Amino acid sequence: MALSTNRIVYGVHSITPYARADKLPFGILKVIGGGAISLSAEFEDLFGGSNKFAWASEAKTISSEFTATVKSMPDFMFELYLGATVSTTAAAALGTVRQAITNVKGTSMVASTGIASVGIKAASEADLKDGIYVVKAVTATTYDVFIMTDIAFDKGADVTYEDDLLKITATPITLVQSAAADIPNFGLEITGDSGVIALVTDDTAFFSVSAAHGGISEITIGKTSTTFPQHGLVALSQKRADDSLFEIEIFKAVGAGFPISLEETVFAIPELTTKLLYDEVEDAIAKITASAGA
Amino acid sequence: MKEVKKEKAAKLPSSTEIMPLKDHHIVHNEHNIKIVKGEKCRVPDMFLQNLKTEKVIKKG
Numbered sequence: 081m082a083l084s085t086n087r088i089v090y091g092v093h094s095i096t097p098y099a100r101a102d103k104l105p106f107g108i109l110k111v112i113g114g115g116a117i118s119l120s121a122e123f124e125d126l127f128g129g130s131n132k133f134a135w136a137s138e139a140k141t142i143s144s145e146f147t148a149t150v151k152s153m154p155d156f157m158f159e160l161y162l163g164a165t166v167s168t169t170a171a172a173a174l175g176t177v178r179q180a181i182t183n184v185k186g187t188s189m190v191a192s193t194g195i196a197s198v199g200i201k202a203a204s205e206a207d208l209k210d211g212i213y214v215v216k217a218v219t220a221t222t223y224d225v226f227i228m229t230d231i232a233f234d235k236g237a238d239v240t241y242e243d244d245l246l247k248i249t250a251t252p253i254t255l256v257q258s259a260a261a262d263i264p265n266f267g268l269e270i271t272g273d274s275g276v277i278a279l280v281t282d283d284t285a286f287f288s289v290s291a292a293h294g295g296i297s298e299i300t301i302g303k304t305s306t307t308f309p310q311h312g313l314v315a316l317s318q319k320r321a322d323d324s325l326f327e328i329e330i331f332k333a334v335g336a337g338f339p340i341s342l343e344e345t346v347f348a349i350p351e352l353t354t355k356l357l358y359d360e361v362e363d364a365i366a367k368i369t370a371s372a373g374a
Numbered sequence: 375m376k377e378v379k380k381e382k383a384a385k386l387p388s389s390t391e392i393m394p395l396k397d398h399h400i401v402h403n404e405h406n407i408k409i410v411k412g413e414k415c416r417v418p419d420m421f422l423q424n425l426k427t428e429k430v431i432k433k434g
Contacts, residue, residue, distance in 0.1 A: 221424040222401075254402040256420055261402045276423055 085372055089326045091318030095148055097160055098312045100332065106156035106311070113149030113349060115315045117328060117356070117366065144356035144365055146313065146330055151349050153340075158299045161335045161352055163306035169296040175200055175208040175267070178296055179288040181215065186283030189215060189223075193275035195255065198287045200267060207236030207267035208291035215270070215286070217279035222252035223270075225263055235291050237265035255279065267291075308336045313354065322373035330366045331359035387418040398430045 095109040121142045125134040150157065158164035169176055181198045183190045195215070200208060210232040216224050226246045233239050242250055253261050253270070260271040268289065290296055313333050317326040335354035342348065356365045393414050400407040400421055407417060409430060417425065426433045 220427045222399075249401075251399055251401045251406075254400045254405075254421065254424060256402060257423060259402075259420060276427065278427060 085322075085324075087324070087326075087370055087372070088320065089317045089370075090320050093316040093318050095150070095316075096314045097156065097333075098314065100310055100312050103312070106160065107154050109148070109150050109152065109154070109157070111150070111152035113151060115146060115148035115328075117330075118143070118145045118147065146315075146333060146354045146356060148315070148352045148354075149349055150338075150352060151347060153348070153350070155297050155299070157338070157352070158301070160309060160311055161338045161354075162299075162301050163303075163308045163336070164299045164301045165303065167298045167300075169290075169293075169298070171294045172290075173292050174205040175289065175291045176293065176296065177268075177287060178290050178298070179212075179286070181270075181285050181287040184214070184284045184286050186217075186280050188278065188280040188283045189217060189285035191275070192273045193278040194273060195285065196258075196271045196273035198268060198270050199260070200289075201260075201262050201269045204236075204262070204267040205292065207265055208289060209233055209235055209239070209266055210289060210291050212286060212288045213268075214284055217281050217283045218252040219281060220279050221256075221277045222254050223279065224249045224252050225266075232291055236267060239265045308334055310334050310357070320373065324373040325369075325371045327369040327371075328366060329369070330354070330356055331362045331364060332357040387420060389416040389418050390422060391416050392422075392425065392431050394425075394430050395432070396428075396430055398425065398428055400424075 092112055092114050095112055095115050096105050098105045119142055122140040123137045124140050126136040128135050155166040158166055169178060177198055177200065181190050181195055188194050209227065212228040214226040216226065218224050225248050227248055228246065230241060239248065242248060248266065249263065253263065255261065255270065255272045255277050257272050257277055258274050260269040262269040310332055313330040315328045319325055333354040333356055335352055338350040338352050340348060340350060358365055391414055394409045394411050396411050398409040405418065409415060425431045
């Protein structure tokens with residue numbers, strides 16, 4: 081009988097986490113650096129007498145881990161590995177006020193005697209600048225506006241900060257009862273509520289805006305209700321020149337945590353670590369399926 | 375021509391002459407009104423309530 085074809089594994093193709101309840105995939109990770117199963121055993125050695133070498137050794141526990149380096153961050157990854165809740169907003173060609181104005185310091189800003197709402201000014205959508213905005217009462221009827229970043233200051237009409245405190249209003253804007261006033265060149269308007277305007281100086285409120293976008297995911301991490309759901313994983317090596325495939329299915333995994341690094345001129349490549357657990361139904365932790373090319 | 379003039383007149387906001395008790399600045403859409411203490415000026419009526427709140431003019 082001739083020797084069998086050598087089983088040679090090369091590269092990585094994809095990693096697909098799936099829900100154990102119905103085996104439906106969460107999605108597929110294709111922009112990945114690699115995935116590795118690590119099964120490391122601890123041994124109990126028996127020494128005795130004057131012999132310097134062990135008489136016996138037995139494997140104790142086996143630590144089973146699957147680590148993967150991924151180079152993209154789909155929503156489901158945050159759910160599985162950071163226990164996050166993800167809410168999405170559909171694409172909007174005219175932009176979105178993704179966080180309605182909310183009081184921060186004091187309660188006078190968003191009130192019947194303060195601001196009713198922040199909206200996108202009709203026909204000025206191209207001027208919208210992405211960011212988190214803070215509105216601060218300067219007097220009983222006027223306010224200044226600040227924004228946390230200038231990353232989108234080139235959208236539509238170009239703007240600049242007014243000072244080092246990131247103010248964008250050259251002169252405080254007047255809030256008028258039941259009337260909208262625009263934040264010049266930002267495509268936004270702030271409308272006064274119906275009561276006699278009576279802001280408390282230095283009170284603040286905030287809102288956030290996305291200019292025209294192809295969809296937004298808001299990922300909240302660290303809620304008290306956080307759980308890290310058990311899931312299955314299917315990882316495949318690259319298909320070789322002889323059409324052979326190498327598949328690893330992990331039946332029951334739990335993962336927690338991945339670093340998100342924002343570094344100068346470097347792509348974020350988080351490393352996922354999952355623990356492999358014993359699956360009673362499969363009576364296994366994982367299964368390798370290696371199919372040779374025809 | 376007369377009809378056009380009427381339309382333009384209708385768009386002008388009604389205004390009131392005030393005698394400011396203090397300096398104040400109104401910036402609101404196309405309005406950019408610098409009010410100087412002691413200098414009479416006209417302001418659109420929509421700002422009168424604010425000016426009372428800011429004590430630029432007397433209440434009542």
